[in-house]
Amino acid sequence: MNEKKYIFDICIIGGLGHVGLPFGIYLAEKKLKVCCYDNNKELLKKVKKGEMPYIEHNSDKLLNKNIKNKNLSFSSDPNSISVSSTVIIAIGTPVDEYLNPKISDFLENIKALKPFFRESQLVIVRSSVFPKTCQKILKILAENINLDLAYCPERIVQGSAFSELEKLPQIVAGFSDNAKKRAGKLFSLVTRKIIYTSIGEAELMKLFSNSWRYIQFAVANQFYMIANDYEEDFDKIREIMMQDYDRASGIPSAGFAAGPCLLKDTMQLSSFYNNNFLLGQAAMNVNEGLPNYIINDLKKKNNLINKNIGILGMSFKANIDDIRGSLSYKIKKSLIFEGASVFCSDPYVKDKGFIGIEELIKKCSIIIIGAPHKVYKKLKIKNKVIVDIWKIL
Ligand SMILES: NC(=O)c1ccc[n+]([C@@H]2O[C@H](COP(=O)([O-])OP(=O)(O)OC[C@H]3O[C@@H](n4cnc5c(N)ncnc54)[C@H](O)[C@@H]3O)[C@@H](O)[C@H]2O)c1
Missing domain, CATH: 3.40.50.720 (NAD(P)-binding Rossmann-like Domain)
Structure with a gap:
């Protein structure tokens, strides 16, 4: 060549x-x-x-x-x-x-x-x-x-x-x-x-692909919030909906939709379409609003002031070390604002301020799964308040 x-x-x-x-x-x-x-x-x-x-x-x-x-x-x-x-x-x-x-x-x-x-x-x-x-x-x-x-x-x-x-x-x-x-x-x-x-087709196609995924995640996250407010389990509902029913087979599980591409490309498309990409903007409100939804939900049953709260998983998605656009950091910031002491752990992300998984579990009474790393699957956490929208535990 x-x-x-x-x-x-x-x-x-x-x-x-x-x-x-x-x-x-x-x-x-x-x-x-x-x-x-x-x-x-x-x-x-x-x-x-x-x-x-x-x-x-x-x-x-x-x-x-x-x-x-x-x-x-x-x-x-x-x-x-x-x-x-x-x-x-x-x-x-x-x-x-x-x-x-x-x-x-x-x-x-x-x-x-x-x-x-x-x-x-x-x-x-x-x-x-x-x-x-x-x-x-x-x-x-x-x-x-x-x-x-x-x-x-x-x-x-x-x-x-x-x-x-x-x-x-x-x-x-x-x-x-x-x-x-x-x-x-x-x-x-x-x-x-x-x-x-x-x-022109290729330029739009790339932005459509990422916006499509971002909107799909937003739908799942919105369903999660509705089910949760109605005291029902979204994950169970989703599984039943998908069973032998092809038309519902693509519903993603709830989770933080973050990272360097999905939101960014949805916003590029929105800007290109003179900010009239209403579905994209709604998806952003839902996905970026999920951390605050979780904290408000926690606050209904827990006093967060001076509580030790742990976040397991700081990367933007499972099994990688990339923190770009990670919503775990948004949760951390909001929890600190609420007066909690926040501890973070991640097996992949190198940060001197982080602590080990076991230490975090020991220290914290509330534990939030920020990224569903595979290694968390085998954890047995007892007598703690756990927020696990991914259902990894
Ligand atoms: N990360 C993904 O999975 C992914 C997937 C599909 C498409 N993309 C797109 O690919 C592009 C790159 O994304 P990325 O995640 O690799 O970004 P990145 O930030 O990881 O990499 C960009 C690299 O470019 C270098 N750089 C910046 N300006 C430079 C310059 N003037 N001269 C030489 N080097 C320069 C930076 O140092 C960096 O190493 C973006 O448009 C992104 O949307 C990313």
């Missing part, structure tokens, strides 16, 4: 991120020469030594193997973009504190790197973008050079890249037939099913 004038087949901008790094390792495993370019120098030091900066199942061995065989390298030098035949953009696309997409920051990053792009490169946008952003990227990058720009959104579940990349169909959109063809060829090394779409 490596064309002569290039040192690398692939350069991933944002190559140490949760999307960029696993994808880089995966492509190196496919025998491509991959350079992960990232401006986070701290992370760079760590990863160069073969240490994964976060949990990505089955990644450690592959990272070390591909560093050793020199298929995978890391750099904070943007010149690595110039010497790669394909450039993948996988930097973050966050929303600001008012939940508006920070599109100009994202585009400024690309503008700053523009001098490093070269004639006839294939450029693949992998980040989840606000609709019409790819058009703006094309305008920036292809102002005075010819390159092929494709949009191929990432749809994996965080933490499971290596099993999901090859299982999921890949959406491939391009501004030219050549862009589609070249991106399709690259992704045929990854997955058997490639779906070709227009850029």
